[in-house]
Amino acid sequence: MKQRSILRLGVTVLVLAGSAQLASAMPGSLPPVQHSGAVSYLSGGVGSDRSAAIKDEMRHYPLALEFAGKTDAGNDYLADIPVQISDVNGNVLLDTNSRGPFMLISLPNGRYTVTVTYKGKQAHRAVNVTAGSHAHEVFVWPM
CATH class of the missing domain: 2.60.40.10 (Immunoglobulins)
Structure with a gap:
């Protein structure tokens, strides 16, 4: 049970980090x-x-x-x-x-x-x- 929670937390952190990186890259592309x-x-x-x-x-x-x-x-x-x-x-x-x-x-x-x-x-x-x-x-x- 504890291992699943850690795995879910890790996946969630990766998804959020990727989303934040993509979102920050898009608006900065155009002046x-x-x-x-x-x-x-x-x-x-x-x-x-x-x-x-x-x-x-x-x-x-x-x-x-x-x-x-x-x-x-x-x-x-x-x-x-x-x-x-x-x-x-x-x-x-x-x-x-x-x-x-x-x-x-x-x-x-x-x-x-x-x-x-x-x-x-x-x-x-x-x-x-x-x-x-x-x-x-x-x-x-x-x-």
């Missing part, structure tokens, strides 16, 4: 959503688990930005990229830095200019955001 006026966004993706979580989340955002540096060995993900998004009238709606190689952004429907900078080199892209669409812009700089 928190940030807000700037009517714009909401998240940025991150450092590490394979977080990168995979953001890639899975991309379909829920009308605009996805990705940042990389081209090397002789291939591409390396970049972080801390200044990002500015302006509307057609030149009003800046978002001015922030990426916290990883991915940035997912929700914007009202419209046409926007995305400006990003790496090592003093700016890149600009015009993007259209419409209901049901998804734009994915990849910025690659020479290293």
Whole structure:
């Protein structure tokens, strides 16, 4: 009888420990959503688990930005990229830095200019955001 109680207790502890580890891993996979006026966004993706979580989340955002540096060995993900998004009238709606190689952004429907900078080199892209669409812009700089 005593042996069964010890065995049940051991199994219960293992199950609870596994559940707690799984629960703590799930919410930490995605960075928190940030807000700037009517714009909401998240940025991150450092590490394979977080990168995979953001890639899975991309379909829920009308605009996805990705940042990389081209090397002789291939591409390396970049972080801390200044990002500015302006509307057609030149009003800046978002001015922030990426916290990883991915940035997912929700914007009202419209046409926007995305400006990003790496090592003093700016890149600009015009993007259209419409209901049901998804734009994915990849910025690659020479290293």
